[in-house]
Amino acid sequence: MPRRTLTRRGWTLVGAALGLFVAGRILGTVELSALATGAFLLLLASALWVRSRSLELVAARQVRPARLQVGGEGRVDLVLANRGLRRTPQLTVTDAFDDGRRAARFLLPPLPTDETARAAYRVPTDRRGRYRVGPLAVGVTDPFGLARRAWMINEVDEVIVRPRVHDLLSPTQAAGRLSASIESRRARALPSESGEEFLTLRDYEVGDDLRRIHWRSTARTGDLVVRQNEAQWRPRAVIVLDVRPEAHAGDSFEVAVEATASVLHELGTHIGRRVEVVTSAGSRLGARSPTGAARPPDVLDQLATIEPTGPDRLDTVLAALRAQPRPGLVVAVTGVLSLEQRRLLGTLGAEVAVTVVTTRRQSGLGAHDAPDPIAGLVLVDASVDPFPLAWNQAMSRWHLAAPATSRLSRSLR
Numbered sequence: 001m002p003r004r005t006l007t008r009r010g011w012t013l014v015g016a017a018l019g020l021f022v023a024g025r026i027l028g029t030v031e032l033s034a035l036a037t038g039a040f041l042l043l044l045a046s047a048l049w050v051r052s053r054s055l056e057l058v059a060a061r062q063v064r065p066a067r068l069q070v071g072g073e074g075r076v077d078l079v080l081a082n083r084g085l086r087r088t089p090q091l092t093v094t095d096a097f098d099d100g101r102r103a104a105r106f107l108l109p110p111l112p113t114d115e116t117a118r119a120a121y122r123v124p125t126d127r128r129g130r131y132r133v134g135p136l137a138v139g140v141t142d143p144f145g146l147a148r149r150a151w152m153i154n155e156v157d158e159v160i161v162r163p164r165v166h167d168l169l170s171p172t173q174a175a176g177r178l179s180a181s182i183e184s185r186r187a188r189a190l191p192s193e194s195g196e197e198f199l200t201l202r203d204y205e206v207g208d209d210l211r212r213i214h215w216r217s218t219a220r221t222g223d224l225v226v227r228q229n230e231a232q233w234r235p236r237a238v239i240v241l242d243v244r245p246e247a248h249a250g251d252s253f254e255v256a257v258e259a260t261a262s263v264l265h266e267l268g269t270h271i272g273r274r275v276e277v278v279t280s281a282g283s284r285l286g287a288r289s290p291t292g293a294a295r296p297p298d299v300l301d302q303l304a305t306i307e308p309t310g311p312d313r314l315d316t317v318l319a320a321l322r323a324q325p326r327p328g329l330v331v332a333v334t335g336v337l338s339l340e341q342r343r344l345l346g347t348l349g350a351e352v353a354v355t356v357v358t359t360r361r362q363s364g365l366g367a368h369d370a371p372d373p374i375a376g377l378v379l380v381d382a383s384v385d386p387f388p389l390a391w392n393q394a395m396s397r398w399h400l401a402a403p404a405t406s407r408l409s410r411s412l413r
Contacts, residue, residue: 003149003150004047004050004051004147004148004149005147005148005149005150006043006047006146006147006148007141007145007146007147007148009144009145009146010043010046010145010146010147013039013042013043013146014039014043016039017035017036017039017040017043018036020032020033020035020036020039021033021036021037024036042144042146043146043147045142046142046144046146046147047146047147049142049143049147050140050141050142050147050148050149051149053089053140053149054084055084055088055091055138055140055151055153056082056083056084056085057080057081057082057083057084057088057138057151057153058080058081058083058153059078059079059080059081059136059138059153059154060078060079060154061076061077061078061079061095061133061134061136061154061157062076062077062079063075063076063123063133063157063159064076064077067160067162067300067301068123068125068159068160068161068162069125069161069162069163069164069165070125070126070127070128070161070162070163070164070258071125071126071164072125073122073125074122074123074125074159074161075120075121075122075123076095076104076120076121076122076123076133077118077119077120078093078095078106078118078119078120078121078136079116079117079118080093080108080111080116080117080118080119080138081114081115081116081117082111082112082113082114082115082116083113083114084113085113086113087110087111087112087113088108088110088111089110089140090107090108090109090110090140091107091108091111091138091139091140092105092106092107092108092138092139092140092141093105093106093107093108093119093136093137093138093139094106094136094137094138094139095121095133095134095136095137095154096132096133096134096135096137097123097124097131097132097133098131098132099131099132102124104121106119108138123159123161125161127161128161128162128163128254128257128303128304128305129160129161129304129305130158130159130160130161130304130305131158131159131160131161132156132157132158132159133156133157133158133159134154134155134156134157135152135153135154135155135156136152136153136154137150137151137152138150138151138153139151160301160304161304162261162300162301162303162304163254163257163258163260163261163300163303163304164258164261164262165258165261165262165265166258166262166387166388166391167388168262168263168266168388168391168392168395169391169392169395169396170266170267170270170271170395171267171329171331171353171355171395171398201214201217201225201226201227203223203224203225203226204223204224204225204226212226212227213225213226213227214226214227236273236274236275236276236327236328237267237273237274237275237276237327237328237329237330237331238275238276238277238278238321238327238329238330238331239260239263239264239275239276239277239278239330239331239332239333240278240279240280240314240317240318240321240330240331240332240333240334241256241257241260241277241278241279241280241285241306241333241334242256242279242280242314242332242333242334242335242337243279243280243281243306243307243308243309243310244280244308244310244312244314244335245308245309246312247280247308247334247335247336247337247360248308248335248359248360249335249360250360252335252359252360252383253307253308253335253359255359255382255387256333256334256335256357256359257303257306258387259333259357259359259382259387259391260277260303260333261300261303262387262388262391263331263333263357263391264277264299264300265300267329273328273329276327277299277303278317279306279310279317280310280312280313280314280317280334281309281310281311281312281313282311282313282316282317283310285299285302285303285306286298286299286302314341315341315344318332318341318344318345319344321345321348321352322347322348326348326352327352328352328353329352329353329354329355330345330348330352330353330354330355331354331355331356331357332345332354332355332356332357333357333359334356334357334358334359335358335359335360336358336360336361337356337358342356342377345377346377353378354377354378355377355378355379355380355394356377356378356379356380357380357382357387357390357391358379358380358381358382358383359382359383359387360383361383361384378394378395378397378398379394380394
């Protein structure tokens with residue numbers, strides 16, 4: 001349904017015409033009244049001109065890429081085609097973004113019949129979230145710019161801006177305890193090698209079972225390579241995201257969300273490990289909804305809209321991690337954790353590698369003071385250094401802390 005309105009210039013002319021009319025009546029000046037009458041006639045002519053305009057435009061919108069990331073490049077491509085029998089007048093095109101808080105505006109020259117025009121604009125990716133794009137408004141203005149008629153010719157689309165994903169050192173590659181004491185020990189429970197389906201060869205990682213070394217390829221290339229079997233057991237990893245409002249301050253929650261997305265991407269995409277993401281409120285991200293959705297939601301899409309809210313069930317969530325089967329790796333991402341909660345994570349035992357990422361400075365600590373270490377935990381302090389730097393430094397220290405001989409002896413048990 002087209003909308004007809006006066007422009008700012010048109011409303012200014014209305015005010016001027018009323019002033020001239022009142023002044024002409026008070027002063028008894030015919031000339032002023034004639035000017036007021038002429039202004040009103042011009043406004044009427046402008047309104048009739050835009051009313052007589054009709055458009056048969058078809059518009060299409062495409063967001064590239066389909067999923068955006070904070071700080072990444074994103075654009076919206078617009079295609080407008082004239083399906084009418086007449087040449088269009090000069091048009092203004094406005095595509096609203098974020099419920100009209102921002103908009104992209106274009107000036108479209110006259111478009112002949114069956115001709116197509118294209119336009120594009122960049123999508124702001126300064127913060128994560130789910131945004132509405134549209135509707136697309138096309139307007140025509142009379143030659144004097146007094147009246148305007150607008151058409152809404154496109155539906156509203158959604159754009160998801162995911163949290164930023166950083167390049168990280170893998171805990172599987174950096175931590176011998178995880179690879180040796182879990183993967184290698186559990187590999188004894190796998191079917192025999194003849195019953196496994198051979199998948200590929202990959203580079204040797206510290207802690208890999210020496211029985212899986214492919215000696216023929218190692219002799220040919222000079223580098224240790226191991227067999228990767230499709231049936232190989234890989235322990236799951238659990239990421240606990242703390243969404244308690246009292247645990248965060250300032251931008252610490254945004255850092256926590258980026259840390260969760262980065263660790264999830266590293267473990268799930270680069271390593272192929274099965275990763276579960278749970279919140280301190282007890283919800284599991286990526287789980288199928290009770291209404292029976294066609295497929296589970298994407299975890300990164302949920303991280304794009306998550307906020308610090310919900311009940312405090314962190315102690316219950318941490319206690320549940322002690323139940324069987326235990327995960328191979330636990331990464332707790334929080335603003336701050338109490339000493340009791342860190343000790344609870346430390347009781348998961350030697351079979352579980354536990355990393356705690358803190359994004360908020362603990363009260364009572366100086367700018368360069370580190371939290372008290374807990375046996376069995378790897379602490380990543382992202383409250384002072386940027387998260388990627390703090391994580392990679394912690395993974396490097398974890399790798400260097402375990403002697404190579406100890407890792408190899410554990411893999412041969």
